[in-house]
Amino acid sequence: MTILTHGKERLTQEQRDALVQENIAEMGMFIGALIREGQFLKSDLDVPSLEVSKHIMSWAKEFEDKYQGPDFDYGKGIPELGDPAGYLDAIDNFTDLKMREAGWLTEEYINDEERFWHDMEYYVDIEFRVTRTIKVKAFSKAEANAQAEAWWEQVSLAEAAEKADGVEDFFIKDSFRVDDASRMY
Template sequence: MNNTNSVSQQEREAMIQENIAEIGMMIGFLIATDALPKTDLDLSSTDISQKVISWAKEFEDTHQGSDYDFYHTITELGKPDGYLDAIDNFTDLKLREAGWLTEEYILDTARFWNSRT
């Protein structure tokens, strides 16, 4: 869903900044817990930063608005409990697609893609 007309440009930019912060915190946590082995993958901070910005914009373009009904309408993200949970699930998918996650993390039953019914 793309509701680019439903928010002002200033609101959109603020939401993108929020997305960047949330994605960045998640990636930092995953690096710290070795679920994203940055060194083994030979990823530079620049590589990661560029992806974070790109993904933050993509999320906002696709699932715009903090009042969006994430739980009922975005099946590819599981059934997230709101905006930040949707960003986290989106980030998980992007990291998996990029091949940046360990197999152990991907196969963990806590991942929303492993608990789909």
Template structure:
């Protein structure tokens, strides 16, 4: 079964990656401004951030099938997003968390998708 990547030209793929880069950059810029990503405290260069964004944008596009994102499949690792933008936002949050680039306060905020998941019930 085709998921759409086969129908995309190289230019279209590049455009989707560029859109991901833009969305991720806006998220990170907002988090820096709000203090949730304390760039100066962590001593992370703008170059390091830019390189991470490019890598993550390509990874997102490859892993989540780009424009043919199928929400019905369920993607618990990024909070079962309902829209393509929500998927990018959650993926970016997850990557920032994995990199250790966001504050504990941000990680613990109600509304972060990883805090909204219900842990499995373990019967004893």
């Protein structure tokens, strides 16, 4: 049974379940390649294969739920996945992010300039009496916040107080990717 939504053919639940299985296979091959290349942290090689398998199954389902397999319009881009060329690139980039979040990648791999997340730009809303937005290059929201804090440490208190009537508190209100400029107020 094929489902039509807005005139576009949609996959059935059975077809979606089959795609989750394909996602599991693609993610497994991708992670296997990372292990062969030495990009999986050696100290974490002790991670039981069952744990890695559980993560892969969870990630495969999460990917399918979020991006809806080949039904997703990749032409519109997926900025958080580095605007992949298609379905398989999207799965690989998604797996890259999940591996990074799990702490299973080497620093060398994470900092490689070829990674799609290298030098992503974020806007960070800083509240200091009034909200000010600065732009930083980072590979994650957490790193963008850390860079904003480092920026703040370099601002002299006298200079800051002069610009904000003596207020001394610094607060990060929000961070978001530059390509999500719709969040700008």
